[in-house]
Amino acid sequence: MIKKASFSWKPRLTKMLLCANKAASESSQGSAAFKKKLLLEVALLIEKKAGWLIAANKKDVKKAERNGLSSAMIDRLALDKKRIKAMADGVRTVANLADPIGKVQAKWSRPNGLRLQKVTVPLGVILMIYESRPNVTVECASLCLKSSNVAILRGGREAMASNRAFVAIFKEVLRKHALSPFCVNLVTITDYEVLDFLLQQEGKIHLVIPRGGEKLIRRVVEKSSIPVVKHYQGICHVYVDKKADLGKALSITLNAKLQRPGVCNAMETLLVHRSIAGKFLPQVGKALKQADCEIRGDIYTCDYIPWAKRAKAGDYGYEFLEKILAVRVVKDLEEAIRHIETFGSHHTDAIVTEDKKAAEIFKTKVDSSSVMVNASTRFSDGFEYGFGAEIGISTDKIHARGPMGLEGLTSYKYIVEGNGHIRI
Amino acid sequence: MIKKASFSWKPRLTKMLLCANKAASESSQGSAAFKKKLLLEVALLIEKKAGWLIAANKKDVKKAERNGLSSAMIDRLALDKKRIKAMADGVRTVANLADPIGKVQAKWSRPNGLRLQKVTVPLGVILMIYESRPNVTVECASLCLKSSNVAILRGGREAMASNRAFVAIFKEVLRKHALSPFCVNLVTITDYEVLDFLLQQEGKIHLVIPRGGEKLIRRVVEKSSIPVVKHYQGICHVYVDKKADLGKALSITLNAKLQRPGVCNAMETLLVHRSIAGKFLPQVGKALKQADCEIRGDIYTCDYIPWAKRAKAGDYGYEFLEKILAVRVVKDLEEAIRHIETFGSHHTDAIVTEDKKAAEIFKTKVDSSSVMVNASTRFSDGFEYGFGAEIGISTDKIHARGPMGLEGLTSYKYIVEGNGHIRI
Numbered sequence: 074m075i076k077k078a079s080f081s082w083k084p085r086l087t088k089m090l091l092c093a094n095k096a097a098s099e100s101s102q103g104s105a106a107f108k109k110k111l112l113l114e115v116a117l118l119i120e121k122k123a124g125w126l127i128a129a130n131k132k133d134v135k136k137a138e139r140n141g142l143s144s145a146m147i148d149r150l151a152l153d154k155k156r157i158k159a160m161a162d163g164v165r166t167v168a169n170l171a172d173p174i175g176k177v178q179a180k181w182s183r184p185n186g187l188r189l190q191k192v193t194v195p196l197g198v199i200l201m202i203y204e205s206r207p208n209v210t211v212e213c214a215s216l217c218l219k220s221s222n223v224a225i226l227r228g229g230r231e232a233m234a235s236n237r238a239f240v241a242i243f244k245e246v247l248r249k250h251a252l253s254p255f256c257v258n259l260v261t262i263t264d265y266e267v268l269d270f271l272l273q274q275e276g277k278i279h280l281v282i283p284r285g286g287e288k289l290i291r292r293v294v295e296k297s298s299i300p301v302v303k304h305y306q307g308i309c310h311v312y313v314d315k316k317a318d319l320g321k322a323l324s325i326t327l328n329a330k331l332q333r334p335g336v337c338n339a340m341e342t343l344l345v346h347r348s349i350a351g352k353f354l355p356q357v358g359k360a361l362k363q364a365d366c367e368i369r370g371d372i373y374t375c376d377y378i379p380w381a382k383r384a385k386a387g388d389y390g391y392e393f394l395e396k397i398l399a400v401r402v403v404k405d406l407e408e409a410i411r412h413i414e415t416f417g418s419h420h421t422d423a424i425v426t427e428d429k430k431a432a433e434i435f436k437t438k439v440d441s442s443s444v445m446v447n448a449s450t451r452f453s454d455g456f457e458y459g460f461g462a463e464i465g466i467s468t469d470k471i472h473a474r475g476p477m478g479l480e481g482l483t484s485y486k487y488i489v490e491g492n493g494h495i496r497i
Numbered sequence: 498m499i500k501k502a503s504f505s506w507k508p509r510l511t512k513m514l515l516c517a518n519k520a521a522s523e524s525s526q527g528s529a530a531f532k533k534k535l536l537l538e539v540a541l542l543i544e545k546k547a548g549w550l551i552a553a554n555k556k557d558v559k560k561a562e563r564n565g566l567s568s569a570m571i572d573r574l575a576l577d578k579k580r581i582k583a584m585a586d587g588v589r590t591v592a593n594l595a596d597p598i599g600k601v602q603a604k605w606s607r608p609n610g611l612r613l614q615k616v617t618v619p620l621g622v623i624l625m626i627y628e629s630r631p632n633v634t635v636e637c638a639s640l641c642l643k644s645s646n647v648a649i650l651r652g653g654r655e656a657m658a659s660n661r662a663f664v665a666i667f668k669e670v671l672r673k674h675a676l677s678p679f680c681v682n683l684v685t686i687t688d689y690e691v692l693d694f695l696l697q698q699e700g701k702i703h704l705v706i707p708r709g710g711e712k713l714i715r716r717v718v719e720k721s722s723i724p725v726v727k728h729y730q731g732i733c734h735v736y737v738d739k740k741a742d743l744g745k746a747l748s749i750t751l752n753a754k755l756q757r758p759g760v761c762n763a764m765e766t767l768l769v770h771r772s773i774a775g776k777f778l779p780q781v782g783k784a785l786k787q788a789d790c791e792i793r794g795d796i797y798t799c800d801y802i803p804w805a806k807r808a809k810a811g812d813y814g815y816e817f818l819e820k821i822l823a824v825r826v827v828k829d830l831e832e833a834i835r836h837i838e839t840f841g842s843h844h845t846d847a848i849v850t851e852d853k854k855a856a857e858i859f860k861t862k863v864d865s866s867s868v869m870v871n872a873s874t875r876f877s878d879g880f881e882y883g884f885g886a887e888i889g890i891s892t893d894k895i896h897a898r899g900p901m902g903l904e905g906l907t908s909y910k911y912i913v914e915g916n917g918h919i920r921i
Binding site: 098101102181183187189194196197279280294295298300318320321324325327328329332414425432436437438440441442443444445446447448449451452453457458459469470471472474475476484485486487488489490491492493494495496 | 613703704719749751849862866868870876893894898900909913915
């Protein structure tokens with residue numbers, strides 16, 4: 074790896090952080106109406122400059138082709154008029170969400186007459202770390218502006234020209250309204266050395282949200298002295314109970330595994346109660362075979378689905394992210410819960426059952442950020458939950474858990490009003 | 498420092514963590530009524546065994562005397578019947594609080610018919626790090642039990658015999674009800690080596706709450722790979738506005754500084770609007786002189802209070818924790834806010850004013866965990882806020898901010914119920 078002028082980036086980044094923090098303290102005062110207006114203008118400008126954005130994106134695409142990136146990766150990178158329009162509409166959606174700042178979460182009085190309020194406030198400066206897709210740049214910048222936070226965007230080098238262009242649009246609108254252009258910042262050097270420096274800026278950066286592969290995220294957590302909200306993996310389970318409606322079970326199984334196998338809320342392991350395995354597994358086997366999905370099962374599964382491969386030790390708790398499904402027959406609900414506890418990643422796990430008591434036990438005992446009953450794990454998503462946005466999914470229990478919308482980008486303060494009250 | 502059998506503690510602690518996590522997953526199922534009953538029994542047993550507890554405490558006190566600890570420290574350590582009774586009553590208060598677990602924070606449906614709930618859950622295993630006072634042991638163990646969390650208590654070595662005795666009482670009650678004694682754990686080796694090992698147990702310990710001096714807390718944050726909720730310092734300000742009621746201003750000033758100067762929510766710096774300084778400062782000076790409180794002021798302050806010392810550079814933003822007050826005359830509200838922003842620790846800051854607009858600006862612009870209007874900073878406290886408990890105060894913006902009661906020991910999960918819903 075070539076070191077790019079490492080002598081010069083530190084003062085530049087330090088200045089950027091200083092200005093970002095100043096911008097954060099100013100932007101925390103922006104009114105809801107003003108923020109909405111700003112974002113609607115960004116959306117308009119994205120549409121207006123679509124040709125220019127596509128030209129910038131072409132540079133990234135050409136470079137990617139030169140560097141021999143896979144066609145799937147190039148497809149994720151490439152923009153056309155339709156995709157640009159969708160991005161602008163995404164910004165409009167965020168613009169029209171309810172303002173998350175200044176919301177009174179609670180209000181009460183004390184016997185001594187003190188009046189208290191718990192009011193939402195922005196977090197400050199948020200560092201987003203992600204990989205190639207330029208739409209993440211636009212999404213994150215919009216969500217941060219909407220929540221009065223300042224964004225530091227560290228996207229992948231593959232999308233640098235596109236990211237520069239989109240960030241320039243945000244900055245243009247900010248400048249037009251005499252706001253600090255440091256409300257939205259792009260890190261233009263993607264070296265790990267620079268990232269590690271940023272991750273040590275406790276107090277100047279207030280939250281880190283990495284999105285991407287597990288390796289990247291583990292690295293971020295290891296190097297960061299700033300709180301990190303993240304999920305490493307989505308090892309999602311569907312458990313088909315003995316009292317499951319097998320029609321629902323089949324369609325949920327196929328949907329959870331196949332609708333988009335490469336995402337974190339896709340199912341990786343299917344658990345089937347032994348008393349219905351004989352009826353259910355042959356149906357599942359047939360449907361998955363038609364869909365070209367490999368099965369890796371335990372000895373019972375292989376009995377019912379003769380073409381299935383035998384699962385190896387590492388197959389349970391593995392995130393395949395492709396058309397491969399681990400299957401296990403369990404003797405009861407308790408064993409299913411234990412399996413999820415042992416092999417899961419506390420992301421999203423589902424039970425299919427018509428038995429209310431079994432559902433109740435599953436909901437209580439399974440300690441995952443989302444627990445589903447008779448629904449596909451694929452619903453675990455900020456948009457599907459109605460948050461109108463998603464900045465990430467957290468499997469942590471601290472700060473935010475599960476799909477994170479705008480609320481995950483806020484903190485709160487207590488406002489206490491008295492009339493000369495002193496403590497006795 | 499003598500290394501105490503460092504070859505043997507690692508496997509012991511590893512086993513303790515394993516059992517603690519097992520206990521956490523079991524105890525998350527305890528009903529509200531059962532937890533209440535359990536804590537009431539603990540309170541009763543503390544009272545019943547008061548003699549035995551005092552005898553254990555005597556050992557600590559004698560050792561402290563031998564080691565030449567200050568009489569103030571010995572006073573904080575020593576227990577008598579009255580203090581034991583107060584501790585038991587504290588446990589009863591926690592027992593009678595509303596159960597923080599299983600609370601439905603939000604409930605909604607989606608257009609497709611999916612029903613969603615956001616329900617509070619325990620965090621898991623919580624490591625409390627604190628210094629000499631044995632009452633913290635009882636408080637933290639009670640709060641963790643009440644919130645279905647498992648406590649790992651790492652108190653100071655000065656209180657070891659007392660802490661062992663109190664933890665034994667909790668374990669006795671747990672065992673009586675066939676619960677895991679690993680719901681409450683005491684770390685009996687206080688070496689930093691052991692602490693550092695614990696701070697690296699990400700995934701096995703879910704939150705770290707250090708309480709104590711800034712040095713200890715900085716060390717914990719530096720070494721921990723687990724999220725830490727903390728405050729380093731309480732640099733609290735009172736700003737007396739030009740439209741302040743000077744009667745209120747005087748009593749709030751005296752209360753905030755003198756009622757208990759050694760705690761984090763005591764005032765450290767007084768800011769006075771210049772247009773009332775001539776009237777207000779001589780009154781304050783007189784009252785503080787009577788109370789033996791030193792003043793370190795800027796040139797204007799020293800004009801009005803001739804006996805005041807001139808403040809040096811480090812006096813603003815310094816946590817005196819004793820009868821010393823820094824005073825500065827400011828030219829307006831904006832300068833006061835800038836001073837607080839520059840020198841404060843985002844803990845608690847107050848304005849004294851009868852001007853609603855000034856109060857509004859102060860409440861919005863001052864980014865502290867608690868912002869007070871016409872009330873003493875000393876109210877920044879979980880009990881005073883009506884939480885019925887306080888596990889710590891956070892100046893972080895992540896997870897919990899300000900005084901933390903039981904709610905700060907919870908996370909949540911999403912429960913999603915469908916009827917065979919699949920994602921299209």
